[in-house]
Amino acid sequence: MSHRRYGGRSNPFLHECPSKAGSKRLRIDAERLILSSIVLVTFVLIILLDTVGEEYVWLLLEHVSKL
Numbered sequence: 001m002s003h004r005r006y007g008g009r010s011n012p013f014l015h016e017c018p019s020k021a022g023s024k025r026l027r028i029d030a031e032r033l034i035l036s037s038i039v040l041v042t043f044v045l046i047i048l049l050d051t052v053g054e055e056y057v058w059l060l061l062e063h064v065s066k067l
Contacts, residue, residue: 048057 045057048060
C-alpha cells in the first residue's frame with residue numbers, strides 16, 4: 001500500500017481512489033442495512049399490535065409522522 005509522504009510521515013488523509021468492486025460492496029451493504037431496518041420495524045409494529053392494541057399503535061404512528 002503506497003502512501004504519499006507528508007513531512008516525513010505518511011499522511012492518513014490521502015487515500016487511493018476505491019475500486020469499483022469496493023463501491024459495489026458498499027452499495028450492497030447499504031441495501032442490506034435498509035432491508036434489515038424495514039424488517040425490524042415491521043416486526044416491532046407486529047409485536048406492538050399484539051401487546052398494546054391497534055389504537056395505541058396508530059396514535060404512536062401519527063406522533064412519529066409529525067416529527
